[in-house]
Amino acid sequence: MLKNESPGDGGGCSSNNWARVCDTCRAAACTVYCRADSAYLCAGCDARVHAANRVASRHERVWVCEACERAPAAFLCKADAASLCTACDADIHSANPLARRHQRVPILPISGCLYGPQVGPATGETTEDMFMTQEGEEGVGDEDDEAVSWLLLNPAKNSNGENNNGFLFGGGEVDEYLDLVEYNSNSCGDQNQYSDQNNLQHYSVPHQKSCYGGDSVVPVQCAEAAGKDQLHQQYHNFHLGLEFESSSKAAYSYNGSISHSVSISSMDVGVVPDSTMSDASISHPRPPKGTIDLFSSPPMQMPSQLSPRDREARVLRYREKKKTRKFEKTIRYASRKAYAETRPRIKGRFAKRTDVEVEVDQLFSTTIMAEAGYRVVPSF
DNA sequence: TTCTTGACGCGGACCACAGGCCTAT
């Protein structure tokens, strides 16, 4: 059992990585922190406690940090669309220069009923609003709609027109995308005490483009009033499972906040050692250029439930990836890079070489390759 | 308040070609 820490310590997330449990039910992971009550509450208890009377409904709450899940969120990173506590914010956004450029805004407290019946299609308010907008915080929800939509799940409707309350992706695709593969094996058997298995049973194939390279795949979720607890859990699961590949030409579009076409001089890029390349090739068959291989893997089951251990593992992985992710372009073939740099161009395009240039380049290329330490990449 | 215009940024296409991969013989 976790010991509560004062919300202002700011370092609560660093002591360990277990998600804080709800102070009321002691069964589910907390999702919000109520300042008035000085209590961490799960979605269900939050809805129950703060819907009890008018005074309680005015309690200001803040989301719990999505990284450590143990401290109140202090900042909303617009680039990551993540609510982070001060410690995690500093931790994550000091990892690299690109992360430092992320625009963050202070988290404003939430009041009112977050999980009540006013949320939903009937009022036109979407789950994104439920998760991301905060009463009195104008515009944030609109600005982050797209980013939020990436983090949330899709309100896919089944053939009967019913809300699936779940994923729009096919099982294998979503797993690949969410980087959940490693958790399937150990999460299948776990029983989560606060998840409703039925809520995650319906998966469907996207109606639009089946590749997430287009906007059509952006998941947008519309939740029913029932199962908000589970829904929020999905949100966390989804978020924590996100793994943004460092490929500079990754197919997904990330709201323009992060530029993947980073212009880096030839000496700045990380040249992949041959051994590394080989490993990558073995573990993941080479996908087409500019794409992330979503479909080559056999379909996996989406873990619908997470044990505390799984959650801890995910938090750890999430934070590690945040720290170590690099947006620099990865050079797989140094020899090709060397050739490309020496190749004549016309307005940036490769141009044909004359016979004389070929002879000169042959002389230079060998010299350059030797000086730069490049070698011809062996076959793999 | 709405519309127009210019500035700006981003993402993708384009090009040639070395070398690996695949298939047919």
Next chain:
DNA sequence: TCATAGGCCTGTGGTCCGCGTCAAG
């Protein structure tokens, strides 16, 4: 079954262009 030849495919970087966004008038 192995070797060889030939064609196909991939990846590489600098620049341009189209499109979207935003601010100012």
